[in-house]
Amino acid sequence: DPKIIQKPKYLVAVTGSEKILICEQYLGHNAMYWYRQSAKKPLEFMFSYSYQKLMDNQTASSRFQPQSSKKNHLDLQITALKPDDSATYFCASSQDSANTEVFFGKGTRLTVV
Amino acid sequence: GEQVEQRPPHLSVREGDSAVIICTYTDPNSYYFFWYKQEPGAGLQLLMKVFSSTEINEGQGFTVLLNKKDKQLSLNLTAAHPGDSAVYFCAVKDLTQVVGQLTFGRGTRLQVYA
Numbered sequence: 001d002p003k004i005i006q007k008p009k010y011l012v013a014v015t016g017s018e019k020i021l022i023c024e025q026y027l028g029h030n031a032m033y034w035y036r037q038s039a040k041k042p043l044e045f046m047f048s049y050s051y052q053k054l055m056d057n058q059t060a061s062s063r064f065q066p067q068s069s070k071k072n073h074l075d076l077q078i079t080a081l082k083p084d085d086s087a088t089y090f091c092a093s094s095q096d097s098a099n100t101e102v103f104f105g106k107g108t109r110l111t112v113v
Numbered sequence: 114g115e116q117v118e119q120r121p122p123h124l125s126v127r128e129g130d131s132a133v134i135i136c137t138y139t140d141p142n143s144y145y146f147f148w149y150k151q152e153p154g155a156g157l158q159l160l161m162k163v164f165s166s167t168e169i170n171e172g173q174g175f176t177v178l179l180n181k182k183d184k185q186l187s188l189n190l191t192a193a194h195p196g197d198s199a200v201y202f203c204a205v206k207d208l209t210q211v212v213g214q215l216t217f218g219r220g221t222r223l224q225v226y227a
Contacts, residue, residue: 004156031212033212033214042216042217042218042219043202043204043217043220045214045215048211048212048213055211055212055213056211090157092213094212094213100145100162100206101162102147102159102213102215104149106154106155107156
């Protein structure tokens with residue numbers, strides 16, 4: 001029974017288009033994150049949100065915009081998609097900023113053609 | 114910044130044999146260490162969290178060793194079985210990193226055959 005739900009599971013997009021990756025967690029956590037896993041790099045931290053506020057943006061360009069409408073939601077909007085954006089995007093969460101145990105969703109595999 | 118090297122990238126063992134995966138990290142300030150398991154089509158499942166003060170950690174069917182002197186973290190699956198087949202990732206966190214930020218190794222794809 002998955003507690004971190006990511007939608008869609010697979011996504012194909014055209015270069016230059018815009019997509020939104022959905023993430024909802026039902027663990028009662030207050031901190032949520034996005035990670036990216038591509039063929040060329042290890043699993044890579046992108047964003048950190050705590051209590052719906054951005055804590056850190058490590059590596060992502062401005063084309064990547066997290067959106068948190070509710071405490072348990074952290075969607076990822078990606079604009080002007082490029083083929084290099086092709087990757088699996090994982091949503092993750094932890095109880096709060098002091099808790100280091102991070103739980104991951106199943107990921108959204110994005111392919112940009 | 115922190116870098117984590119994980120080896121081997123692929124590992125194939127017979128059922129009942131042991132399997133060892135090793136990660137080497139660079140930052141001496143690393144304080145928390147993790148092993149995750151990823152089965153096909155699934156997210157990352159946390160296997161074990163290790164504090165820097167604990168060198169030997171026992172789980173169900175596996176042992177995690179932390180060698181701070183050599184900056185190495187290892188996962189030893191004893192008596193592997195086909196259900197252990199998955200990709201295993203180590204991850205490291207130091208106290209200066211922001212909330213939720215872990216540095217991952219590239220993963221080891223383990224196959225256990227009968």
